[in-house]
Amino acid sequence: MVRFENVGMRYGLGPEILRDISFTLDQGSFHLLTGPSGAGKTSLLKLIYLAERPCRGAISMFGREIATTPRDELPGLRRRIGVVFQEFRLLDHLTVFENVSLPRRVMGEMESQYRAEVEELLSWVGLGNRLNAKPATLSGGEKQRVAIARAVVAKPELLLADEPTGNVDPEIGGRIMRLFTELNKLGTCVMIATHDMRIMERVPASRIYRLAEGRLTVAKAHDFMAQAKRA
Ligand SMILES: Nc1ncnc2c1ncn2[C@@H]1O[C@H](COP(=O)(O)OP(=O)(O)OP(=O)(O)O)[C@@H](O)[C@H]1O
Ligand SMILES: [Mg+2]
Structure with missing residues (x-):
C-alpha cells in the first residue's frame, strides 16, 4: 500500500530532517509511530499524505510511483487516505x-x-x-x-492520525482507539503518530516505528511493550 525507499526530506534549504527512511505499510496492518518532539513524525505523515515531497529516494502509494505520477492525479490518491492532522x-x-x-x-x-x-x-x-x-x-x-x-x-484504505488522543480524556481516548481498531478490522491500514504510551497497550499494533535523529527504526510490538514495562 505504501513503500518508502531511502527517502530523505528537508524544508526549503534547511538540513535533512528525515534520512534514509525505508519501510512498507501493508493492507490491513496497524502501525504506531513514536519518537521525541521534533523528531519528524508529522513530517513523515505529510510525505505519506503527499503534502510534501522528498528530496531524495522513492515513494510509492497504492502501487503508483509518486515521482512519475502527474500532479493532477495526486488529489485522487489523497482521497483514498483519511487524515487526522x-x-x-x-x-x-x-x-x-x-x-x-x-x-x-x-x-x-x-x-x-x-x-x-x-x-x-x-x-x-x-x-x-x-x-x-x-x-x-x-x-x-x-x-x-x-x-x-x-x-x-x-x-479510507489508509488512515493517518497525528496525536489523535492529545486533547481528550482517557474514556474518549479509549473510544477513539476502538474506532480505529474496528476500521482496521474492516481492512484499513492504520498509522498513528503518538507519545501516548496508553495507546500502545490498547491497539493491535503490528509494528512500532521509532523516529530519532532523522532515522526510522522498527521495534516488534511485544518487544517494545516488554521494554516499556522494564523501563
Ligand atoms: N514547515 C516547516 N518548515 C521548516 N521546518 C519545519 C517545518 N515543519 C517542521 N519543521 C522542522 O522539522 C523537524 C520535525 O518536525 P515535525 O513537526 O515533523 O516533528 P514531530 O515529530 O511531529 O514533533 P511533535 O511531536 O512536536 O509533533 C523539526 O525540527 C521542525 O522544527
Ligand atoms: Mg508532530
Whole structure:
C-alpha cells in the first residue's frame, strides 16, 4: 500500500530532517509511530499524505510511483487516505455535521446515504449534541473528535492520525482507539503518530516505528511493550 525507499526530506534549504527512511505499510496492518518532539513524525505523515515531497529516494502509494505520477492525479490518491492532522484543519464556515460529511459528499453521495452514519459516529465520539455547532465554538478536544470522525467516515484504505488522543480524556481516548481498531478490522491500514504510551497497550499494533535523529527504526510490538514495562 505504501513503500518508502531511502527517502530523505528537508524544508526549503534547511538540513535533512528525515534520512534514509525505508519501510512498507501493508493492507490491513496497524502501525504506531513514536519518537521525541521534533523528531519528524508529522513530517513523515505529510510525505505519506503527499503534502510534501522528498528530496531524495522513492515513494510509492497504492502501487503508483509518486515521482512519475502527474500532479493532477495526486488529489485522487489523497482521497483514498483519511487524515487526522495535529492541528485538526476543520473548515470554520461549516458545522460539525457538515465537516464530518464532507468526504462522503466529495464521493458524490446524497445526505440520505450518510446522515444516519455521520450522526452515529458523532455520538460515538461524544458529540451527538453538537451537530450544528461551528468549530470556533468547540474546545480543542471537541475539534479533535470532529477531525477524527471526518477521517474515518469514508472508510479510507489508509488512515493517518497525528496525536489523535492529545486533547481528550482517557474514556474518549479509549473510544477513539476502538474506532480505529474496528476500521482496521474492516481492512484499513492504520498509522498513528503518538507519545501516548496508553495507546500502545490498547491497539493491535503490528509494528512500532521509532523516529530519532532523522532515522526510522522498527521495534516488534511485544518487544517494545516488554521494554516499556522494564523501563
Ligand atoms: N514547515 C516547516 N518548515 C521548516 N521546518 C519545519 C517545518 N515543519 C517542521 N519543521 C522542522 O522539522 C523537524 C520535525 O518536525 P515535525 O513537526 O515533523 O516533528 P514531530 O515529530 O511531529 O514533533 P511533535 O511531536 O512536536 O509533533 C523539526 O525540527 C521542525 O522544527
Ligand atoms: Mg508532530
